[in-house]
Amino acid sequence: MNLTREAVVAQALGIVDQYGLPDLTMRRLATTLGVQPSALYWHFASKQDLLGAMAAVILADLPPYSGDLTRLTVWAARLHALLRRHRSGAELVWAVETLRPWEAGVGYAVEQALVQTCLAPALARTAARGVLSLVLAYAFDEDQRQLARSLGVSPPEPAIDPARDLDDAVAVFVAGIERAC
Amino acid sequence: MNLTREAVVAQALGIVDQYGLPDLTMRRLATTLGVQPSALYWHFASKQDLLGAMAAVILADLPPYSGDLTRLTVWAARLHALLRRHRSGAELVWAVETLRPWEAGVGYAVEQALVQTCLAPALARTAARGVLSLVLAYAFDEDQRQLARSLGVSPPEPAIDPARDLDDAVAVFVAGIERAC
DNA sequence: ACCTGAACACCGTTCAAGT
DNA sequence: ACCTGAACACCGTTCAAGT
Numbered sequence: 001m002n003l004t005r006e007a008v009v010a011q012a013l014g015i016v017d018q019y020g021l022p023d024l025t026m027r028r029l030a031t032t033l034g035v036q037p038s039a040l041y042w043h044f045a046s047k048q049d050l051l052g053a054m055a056a057v058i059l060a061d062l063p064p065y066s067g068d069l070t071r072l073t074v075w076a077a078r079l080h081a082l083l084r085r086h087r088s089g090a091e092l093v094w095a096v097e098t099l100r101p102w103e104a105g106v107g108y109a110v111e112q113a114l115v116q117t118c119l120a121p122a123l124a125r126t127a128a129r130g131v132l133s134l135v136l137a138y139a140f141d142e143d144q145r146q147l148a149r150s151l152g153v154s155p156p157e158p159a160i161d162p163a164r165d166l167d168d169a170v171a172v173f174v175a176g177i178e179r180a181c
Numbered sequence: 182m183n184l185t186r187e188a189v190v191a192q193a194l195g196i197v198d199q200y201g202l203p204d205l206t207m208r209r210l211a212t213t214l215g216v217q218p219s220a221l222y223w224h225f226a227s228k229q230d231l232l233g234a235m236a237a238v239i240l241a242d243l244p245p246y247s248g249d250l251t252r253l254t255v256w257a258a259r260l261h262a263l264l265r266r267h268r269s270g271a272e273l274v275w276a277v278e279t280l281r282p283w284e285a286g287v288g289y290a291v292e293q294a295l296v297q298t299c300l301a302p303a304l305a306r307t308a309a310r311g312v313l314s315l316v317l318a319y320a321f322d323e324d325q326r327q328l329a330r331s332l333g334v335s336p337p338e339p340a341i342d343p344a345r346d347l348d349d350a351v352a353v354f355v356a357g358i359e360r361a362c
Numbered sequence: 363a364c365c366t367g368a369a370c371a372c373c374g375t376t377c378a379a380g381t
Numbered sequence: 382a383c384c385t386g387a388a389c390a391c392c393g394t395t396c397a398a399g400t
Contacts, residue, residue, distance in 0.1 A: 025391085026393060026394085038366070041393095043364090046393080098322065099336060126350055129350065130315065133314070133315055133318035134311065134314055137317055137318035145279055148280060168307045172304075172307060172308070172354060172361065175360045176356035177357075183382095206373065207373085219385070222376080223382085227375080363400100367398080371394095373392055374391085376389080377386100378385105379385080
C-alpha cells in the first residue's frame with residue numbers, strides 16, 4: 001500500500017510492454033497494484049495525466065542536444081532508441097509533445113543548437129521538425145506493426161532492420177539540409 | 182432503413198469531422214442512423230472493418246504516382262491534402278497501411294516509379310518510405326493539435342501554415358535524394 | 363493523507379429471435 | 382436478408398464514506 005506516482009507509472013509501463021497500450025486500463029492497472037480503481041485518482045488527475053507521466057519517464061534519459069549538423073543523425077538514433085525501449089513509446093511521447101508548446105518540447109533545443117552553427121532560423125526549424133517527425137513516424141509505425149503482430153493480423157514482414165531504415169532516411173534528410181547550408 | 186456500407190461510412194466520416202475520432206462509437210453511430218448498434222454488425226465484421234472502409238474512402242481520390250523525382254513534392258502535397266480533408270485522416274489511413282503489406286500500400290507505387298527513373302532500388306525505397314512518413318507525421322500531428330484545441334487543452338499555437346511546413350520538409354528531403362542521385 | 367465501495371454513464375460485440 | 386432486444390464483459394471517473 002501507500003502507492004506512489006513512480007510505482008504506478010512503473011507498473012503501467014510494465015503492462016504496456018507486456019500487453020500493449022490498448023490493454024492499459026485504469027481498472028486493470030489498479031487490480032495488478034492490489035488496489036481499487038478509484039485509488040489511482042488520488043495520485044493522478046486523469047488517465048491522460050498518467051500517460052503524460054509515462055512519457056516523461058521515457059524521455060528522462062534523453063541527453064540535451066549539442067553540436068552541429070553532423071550530430072543530428074546520432075541524436076535522432078538516440079531518441080529512436082529511447083522510444084523503442086517501451087512499447088507505444090512513440091504514441092505516448094507524441095501525445096505529450098502535442099500538448100506542450102514547441103518551445104518546451106524536445107525539438108526546440110535542436111532548433112536552437114542548429115541556429116548556433118550555420119543554419120538560417122527558418123531552415124533550423126524545418127530541420128528540427130523534420131527530423132523529429134521522421135523519428136516519431138518510424139517509431140510509431142514499428143509500434144503499430146508490433147501490435148498488429150501480437151494480435152495476429154500482421155502482414156507478411158520484409159525481414160529488415162527498422163533502426164537502419166530510419167538512419168537512412170535521416171541521412172538523406174540531413175544531406176538535404178547541407179545542400180541548403 | 183436498409184443500411185448500406187457506403188451510407189454508414191459516410192455517416193461515420195461525418196461524426197469524425199464534427200466531433201473527432203474518439204467520439205466515433207458504434208452505439209453513437211447507430212443512434213444517428215436510427216438503428217440498433219447490433220445492426221452495424223451485419224454490414225461490418227468489426228469496428229476495425231468500418232475504420233478500414235473509412236480509410237479507403239479517404240484514399241479514393243489519390244491519383245496513381247507517375248513521373249520522376251520532381252513530382253514527388255506535388256504527390257506529397259496531394260496526399261497531405263487528402264488526409265486533411267477529414268479529421269483524423271492520417272490516423273485512419275496509417276492504421277490501414279500498417280495492416281497491409283508494403284507492396285499493396287500507397288508508398289510502393291512511388292518506390293516503383295522512382296526506380297524507373299534514376300534511383301538505385303535501396304534509395305528509391307528510402308525515398309518513398311521517408312516522404313510517406315513525413316506526410317503521415319505532419320498530418321497526424323495537425324490532427325492531434327486540432328483535437329487538443331477542440332478539447333480546450335491546446336498549447337499557444339504559433340500562427341503558421343501546416344501545409345507549407347510539410348512542403349519545406351519534403352523539399353529538404355528531396356534535395357537530399359538528389360545529392361545521392 | 364490515502365483508500366474503499368458503490369454508483370454513473372458509457373463502451374464493443376454476440377446471438378437468439380423477429381420480419 | 383436485414384434488423385431488434387437483450388445480454389456479456391468491459392470502460393473512465395466521481396464522490397461519499399471509511400481509516
